[in-house]
Amino acid sequence: MTNGKLPFLERLGLHRPELRAWAMYDWANSAFMTTIIGSVFPIYYAQVAAATLDPQTAAFRFSMATTLALGLVTVLSPVLGTIADFAPVKKKFLGVSVAIGAGGTGAMYWIGHGDWALALLLFALGNIGAMASLIFYDSLLPHVAHGDELDRVSTAGFAIGFLGGGLLLAINLAWIMSPGTFGLPDTSAGVRLSLLSVAIWWVVFSIPLFRVVPEPPVRLTQSMPLSRAIGASFVELGHTFRELKRFKHAFLMLLAFLIYNDGIQTIIRMASIYATQLGIGSTHLILAFLMVQFLGIPFTFLYGTLAGRIGPKPSIFITLVIYAVIATLGYFMKTATHFYMLAALVAIVQGGSQALSRSLFASMIPRFKSSEFFGFFSVFEKFAGLFGPLLFGLSITIFGSSQAAILSVIAFFVVGGAILVFVNVDEGRRIARQVEAENAAAVAVAAASAPAPAI
16 A cells, blocks of 8 residues: 555556456447447447338337347346356356357448348347346456455446447447548448447457456366256256345345336437437437547546445445436437437446446355356346336337336336335345355365265
C-alpha cells in the first residue's frame, strides 16, 4: 500500500494477471453486446434483412427469435453449470460457447436484402453462444477473486467490457459512415464487415482467459469423466432444489434480480427497435450507443468504489431508482436529443447494476458449487431476457405500439427492489462460508479414509 491506500490497479480490481485475463473476456464478449444486440445488427435487420416485411411484423419476429434463443439457454443452464462443478470443463464449455456464438456472428457477413430468416437464425446462434458463455465466465469469478475483491473485480470486468465494446463500435461506425476511406464500396459493405469483425474480436480477445486463468478445482477429491458428471449433475440439481431453503438470501437475491433485470434487459435489447419506430436515424442510434460505452467506463469503476463504502445492495438500489426514471422518460421520448439524454442516464447505471448483482450473488454462494449456482443465476437472467422481448412483442400485437411496454418496465424495478430489501447480505455470506467449511471437512475425511495406492 502507498500512504494507507491501495495501489491503483488493486483499487480497480486488476492487480493480478489472472484478474486481468478474466476481465478481458468482458472486453471480448461485449463486442457482441454492443454491435450485434445494441446497435448495428438491429438496424441492419430492420432496414435490409427484413426490408420485405412490414415494420411491426419484423419487430415481432425479432423479439420472438430473441425469446426462443434465450429460452434454450435457460433450459440448459443449470445442467451445464452443475456438470462443470463435477468435471474440470468450465473453460472447455466456455470455449464451445464462444465457437457457437462467434461462428453464428461471423456468418452474418453473408446476410443480404430480404434474408430475414437467415438473419434471425444467426442472431439466435450468436445469442445462444454469448449467453451460455457467461455461465462459465461468471462462475470463474469467485475462484479468481478473493472475498473482499469481488465487487471491484466484477465492476472492473464490466468497465473493461464497456471499453472493448466501445472501441470496436467506434471502428465499426467509421466503416459504416465513411466506407470509401477504408476501401469499402458502400455502407452495406461496412455494416457486413462490422458484423464479421465482432466474431474475430470475440475469439482473439478470449485467448488471455484460456491461457492464464486456471481451471478451478472440482468439488470432489477426484474429477469425474464427463459421462459420469452428466448423470451426477441431475442428481445434484435435485439435491440443490431441496437445499435452496438453506441459501434463502441467495435465492431472494436471484428472485429480485430476475424481476429488476427484466426491466434492464428490456431497455438494452429493445432500445434500437423502439427508437427506429419513432423515426430516429441509425447514425444517432449508433452514436448514442457509442456514448454509452465510453461514458459507462468511469461510472462502472465508480460503483465498485461506492460498493466498498456503502455496500453493493444500497448501490444497486440507487441504480434501480435511476432506471425507473429512464423508463418514465422513455415513454415521452420523441427526438434524437431525447435519445441521447436517456443514453447518458443508461451509461451511469448499466455497468454498476449488473456488475454488483453478479458480485453480490457470488459472495453468497459456496465456491465449490459456483458453476451450478451461476447456472441458476443464468436461468433467472435469461428469464428476464425472455419476459422483456416477449412483453415488447405482445404489446406491438395488442396495442400496435411499444410505448405501453416501455412504461410497464417501471413495475419491474419497483417489485425487484422491494424483494431486494429482504436480502440479508451478511447472513447469506455466513451461510456460504459455513457450507464451504463443511464441504472441506467432508473432503478431508474422504481423502483420509481412501485406500493407500499400491506400491
